[in-house]
Amino acid sequence: MPANLTVSVVTPALNMARFIEQTIQSVLSQEYPAIEYIVMDGGSTDGTAEIVRRYAGRLRYVSAPDRGAADAVNRGFQLATGSILAWLNADDTYLPGAVGKAAAYLLAHPEAAAVYGGARWVDAAGKPLGPYPVAAFDERALSRECLICQPACFVRREAFEAAGALNPDLRFAFDYDLWIRLSRRHQLHHLAECWATSRMYPQNKTLGQRRESLRESMEVLRRHYGFVPFGWVYSY
Helix, strand or coil, X not given: CCCCCCEEEEEEEXXXXXXXXXXXXXXXXXXXXXXXXXXXXXXXXXXXXXXXXXXXXXXXXXXXXXXXXXXXXXXXXXXXXXXXXXXXXXXXXXXXXXXXXXXXXXXXXXXXXXEEEEEEEECCCCCEEEECCCCCCCHHHHCCCCCCCHHHEEEEHHHHHHCCCCCXXXXXCHHHHHHHHHXXXXXXXXXXXXXXXXXXXXXXXXXXCHXXXXXXXXXXXXXXXXXXXXXXXXXX
């Protein structure tokens, strides 16, 4: 295997001028030497494009209509060349050293199709709100809760492609859906290190469209397992 596995990071964006520069800087400031970074913009009109273009030469920028975040990430990965894939939403960030630690782990553990670390929730201003509820991987537990934090997860390309990529018909739970499909074929490993921040604020999809998000997650669980745990129904 090569001394450094190339890590391709894709950021799907749409009108994220408020946060995207912090996201970009968190990727470009990583010390890992083999990062390919692609920003997939769905046609922003709020100044996102102008911010991204400041970093011309350090990332690839694509602006084109898409069917949503999952579709944008899939298309970004099709353009990418790395053997490790990750996506970072335009309001989330990597913490220092995250990419290098993930790549080193996957290099040393070829049996792992993916590795994920811990994360913390932050508010719109970037102030910590608390730890993201990440847990050690357990396929049975995955049927009850999404125990993986998406911005802190790195996946091998061959495993991602074998699982069928992201489902572009999903708007909220496409990461959870992918973890379930991956878990049926591969090992997913967890490291108890904090690798990312996940931003929580009233306008984001998780909080701003909570009912729709829960409903879609329940449909994913019903489709994969044939039932929906009571905790999800209670939250809904």
